[in-house]
Amino acid sequence: MTNKRFLSGITPSGDGTLHIGNYLGAVAQFIELSQKNEAFLMVADLHALTTIQEKKQLEKNVETLILSELALLKGFMDEEKFKKIVFFRQSDVPEHAELQTILNNVTPLGLLKRAHAYKDKLQNQDASDEEINLGLFNYPILMAADILLYKPQFIPVGKDQKQHIEIARDLAERFNKTFGKNIFVLPEPQIPEETAVIMGTDGKRKMSKSLGNIIAIFEPEEVIKKQVMSCYTDPTRAHTNDPGHVEGNMVFSYLDFFGERQTVDEYKEAYRQGRVADVEIKDYLFAALMKTFRPARDRYEELKANPKLVKEILEHGTYKAREAAGKTMVEVREAVGLNNSYAIGSSLIVDRSSKNNNCITIEDIAKLEVRVGKVVKAENVEKSDKLILLTVSFGEAGQRTIYTGVRGYGYTPEDFAGKQFFFVVNLKPRKMPGGESQGMILAVDSEPLPFGKHGATKPLFVSAEGLPVGARIR
Numbered sequence: 001m002t003n004k005r006f007l008s009g010i011t012p013s014g015d016g017t018l019h020i021g022n023y024l025g026a027v028a029q030f031i032e033l034s035q036k037n038e039a040f041l042m043v044a045d046l047h048a049l050t051t052i053q054e055k056k057q058l059e060k061n062v063e064t065l066i067l068s069e070l071a072l073l074k075g076f077m078d079e080e081k082f083k084k085i086v087f088f089r090q091s092d093v094p095e096h097a098e099l100q101t102i103l104n105n106v107t108p109l110g111l112l113k114r115a116h117a118y119k120d121k122l123q124n125q126d127a128s129d130e131e132i133n134l135g136l137f138n139y140p141i142l143m144a145a146d147i148l149l150y151k152p153q154f155i156p157v158g159k160d161q162k163q164h165i166e167i168a169r170d171l172a173e174r175f176n177k178t179f180g181k182n183i184f185v186l187p188e189p190q191i192p193e194e195t196a197v198i199m200g201t202d203g204k205r206k207m208s209k210s211l212g213n214i215i216a217i218f219e220p221e222e223v224i225k226k227q228v229m230s231c232y233t234d235p236t237r238a239h240t241n242d243p244g245h246v247e248g249n250m251v252f253s254y255l256d257f258f259g260e261r262q263t264v265d266e267y268k269e270a271y272r273q274g275r276v277a278d279v280e281i282k283d284y285l286f287a288a289l290m291k292t293f294r295p296a297r298d299r300y301e302e303l304k305a306n307p308k309l310v311k312e313i314l315e316h317g318t319y320k321a322r323e324a325a326g327k328t329m330v331e332v333r334e335a336v337g338l339n340n341s342y343a344i345g346s347s348l349i350v351d352r353s354s355k356n357n358n359c360i361t362i363e364d365i366a367k368l369e370v371r372v373g374k375v376v377k378a379e380n381v382e383k384s385d386k387l388i389l390l391t392v393s394f395g396e397a398g399q400r401t402i403y404t405g406v407r408g409y410g411y412t413p414e415d416f417a418g419k420q421f422f423f424v425v426n427l428k429p430r431k432m433p434g435g436e437s438q439g440m441i442l443a444v445d446s447e448p449l450p451f452g453k454h455g456a457t458k459p460l461f462v463s464a465e466g467l468p469v470g471a472r473i474r
């Protein structure tokens, strides 16, 4: 499967930490699929509200989950591929809640009553309708909104989520039919063949934080060592030189994923013949885990120490997500009849919150004077480690001195001397070391940044080569 769009979400319930079961069961597959497809990954924080209703805990869970997911992605992917992933928090994209509100109206009550999350809670935990909140009950509608907003072709999920994808398909069809427009794409669930249910260290139940049978990824080494040492091995084996069982032995189950094939095979043989102690294979498992997760553990510490970087990643992801979600919502509003002749909202696709106050008029543009200039001389400003002083010719309009503070990005005077660029020439002159800046050179951000933001990346200068020197832009 190549070049399709897919979406995945992780709910920050539990405590937001990820263990090797999460990695093998979900994150590894996500990374694999991201190599060849367009990937959207969401931290489903609104979903967590169904169970977590304590401010501090939710904040912490979300932070931990964001760091853990990003560290795994960065640790196991090359930077170019990583940058293509659209990573965002659900609550940063208000369109999720908006679409849910609309989908409510094409959802039969009976459909929700048959949904597992609600039914299981009702039956297993003998909770009554009085105790179950509506957030849990209509959770499948929010999840359908999560998915349908992005029109993904497929959704990689575990078996437990299959029903939710079916509900999303059902609601998509109902909406399309009711409003007579094929807006929503029906997403295919993609459930891995060899269902990677990773058993816990007790060897009995699925690995899960609440059961205390996990091996963590980002905990201190001592903690992980302890978890490895507690792994269920072979209870029928009393002494090291008794022959042991490899099947059902959790150390070997994990080693199949994390150990070196040949070493693992040798250890299996030795274990069966009673030539190796439990503690030795556990030590090997611990070393193999540390080796595997070293890059991700390092990234975790780096990210934790650099909140600005984390925010930049989220800002970029949110921008991309809102762009896609906003487009779908324009279609949805149009289809249901919310986009009537007095509607205001849907025309502002990218940033509806900005009240459209970033618009200027033709008269405003006329005030701005941008001209083609040729740099006749460029030199470093001695007292500064940032500034380069440009002497710029505007032909008949004469020469000006213009300063640019870009040495920090690796630019030298040679990058400018003799070349043509665009300059703002009616800027109020500004006093600089050794002179006055009489204008501003125009530059472009080297990477796309969230709408309305600029300046965080290396500037690229806009070449005006071949254009008449002194000519004005209009």
Ligand code: TRP
Residues within 6 Å of the ligand: 007, 008, 009, 010, 011, 044, 047, 143, 146, 147, 155, 157, 161
């Ligand atoms: N409900 C999913 C889970 O518990 C998480 C989730 C929320 C999700 N929204 C999603 C998964 C959208 C895939 C697509 O695992």
